[in-house]
Amino acid sequence: MTAVRPFPVYVGWDSREDIAYQVCRHSMLRRSSRPLDVMALRQDDLRQRGYYQREVDPLASTEFTYTRFLVPALTEYRGWALFCDCDFLWLGDLANLIDLTDDRYAVMCVHHDHNPPETVKMDGAIQTRYPRKNWSSMVLYNCGHPANAALTPDLVNSESGAFLHRFQWLDDSLIGALPETWNWLEGWSQKPDQGAPEVVHFTRGGPWFKNWQDVDFGDLWLAEEAHYKESMKELEPELA
Numbered sequence: 001m002t003a004v005r006p007f008p009v010y011v012g013w014d015s016r017e018d019i020a021y022q023v024c025r026h027s028m029l030r031r032s033s034r035p036l037d038v039m040a041l042r043q044d045d046l047r048q049r050g051y052y053q054r055e056v057d058p059l060a061s062t063e064f065t066y067t068r069f070l071v072p073a074l075t076e077y078r079g080w081a082l083f084c085d086c087d088f089l090w091l092g093d094l095a096n097l098i099d100l101t102d103d104r105y106a107v108m109c110v111h112h113d114h115n116p117p118e119t120v121k122m123d124g125a126i127q128t129r130y131p132r133k134n135w136s137s138m139v140l141y142n143c144g145h146p147a148n149a150a151l152t153p154d155l156v157n158s159e160s161g162a163f164l165h166r167f168q169w170l171d172d173s174l175i176g177a178l179p180e181t182w183n184w185l186e187g188w189s190q191k192p193d194q195g196a197p198e199v200v201h202f203t204r205g206g207p208w209f210k211n212w213q214d215v216d217f218g219d220l221w222l223a224e225e226a227h228y229k230e231s232m233k234e235l236e237p238e239l240a
Contacts, residue, residue: 006037007098008081010071011088012064013040019208021086023221026228028088034095041067041083053157060161062086068136069156069164072143084138084199087206088183089221092198097140097182105176106145107167109135110183134203136165138183140176147174186216196220 009028013021025038043063046052051070060066068083075081080101082094102108112134142148150169162168167175180189184197187204196217205212207221 004035006035007094008075008079009036009038009094010041010068010074010081010083011038012062012068012083012085013042014063014086017062017086017208019225020202020206023208023225023228024084024086024088024090026231027224028090028094030227031090031092032094034093034098036094041070043067046070051153053153057161065161066156066164068139069151070153071139071141072148072151073153073156075141075143077149078144081141081143082139083136083141084183085201085203087202088138089200089202089217089224090198091196091200091220092181097178097198100178101140101142102176103142103145104174106142106147106170106174108140108142108176108178109138110180111135111175111177112180112183112185112188132166134183134185134201135167135175137201137203138199140178145174147171191216 011021011024021040025040029036029038041064043052046067051073052067054066057065062085064085071081071083080098082097100108112132147170155169156164159169181192181197182199183201184199186200186202186206189197200217200220202212202215202218202221204215207213207215207218208225212218
C-alpha cells in the first residue's frame with residue numbers, strides 16, 4: 001500500500017504570538033487523521049530565502065499579512081496546500097476539510113461578510129474593514145491550478161493588500177466556497193446551538209493576550225495550551 005503523502009500546511013507566524021502558532025499547530029496535528037506537514041511562515045526566513053522583499057507596512061496587523069500569498073510559490077506550484085492564521089484553534093479533523101478540495105477552483109475559503117464593529121484588535125492593532133475581509137485568513141490553495149501561476153513572488157512583493165486579500169489575480173468563478181464552520185469567527189459568527197465549530201478563529205484577539213481572556217471557546221484554547229505544554233515536558237528527556 002502506498003503511504004499517504006503528508007498534506008502541506010502553512011501557518012502564519014508572528015513574533016508577538018509564538019504561543020498562538022504553537023497551539024494552532026498542536027491542535028491540528030493531534031486531531032487530524034491524515035498526516036500533515038505543518039510549517040511556520042516566518043517573514044525573516046522568507047526574506048533570507050529571497051521570496052519576500054516588501055518594505056515593512058505600518059498598516060499590516062501581522063508579520064504574515066502578505067506572506068500567506070507565497071504558498072503556491074513555496075510548493076513550486078504543485079498540488080493542494082492549506083494556509084491559516086496562527087490565531088486558529090482546530091477542533092475538527094483537518095482531513096475532512098481536505099476532502100472538500102475541488103480541482104475546479106484555484107482557491108477555496110469561507111466567503112465571510114465580515115464587518116467588525118471593533119476599531120482595534122489583538123494588542124492594539126488597528127481593526128480594518130474591507131471587502132472579503134477574512135477570506136484570506138484560511139485558504140485552500142490549488143497550487144497547480146493554471147490561474148495561480150500569476151501569483152509569483154514578484155506579484156506578492158509589488159501588489160497592494162487590497163488586490164491580494166480580495167484574490168484579484170483570479171476570476172471570481174475560481175474562488176470556491178467552504179462551510180463557515182471551517183473558519184468560525186469568534187465575536188462575529190453565530191454560535192452553534194450545541195458543541196463547537198470545526199475551527200475557532202480568534203480574529204479579534206485570543207486568550208494568549210491578557211485583554212482577551214473572556215471570549216467564546218477561550219476555555220478550549222487554554223485547555224489546548226495546557227495539553228501542548230504538557231506534551232513539551234514529555235519530550236524534554238528526548239531533547240536533552
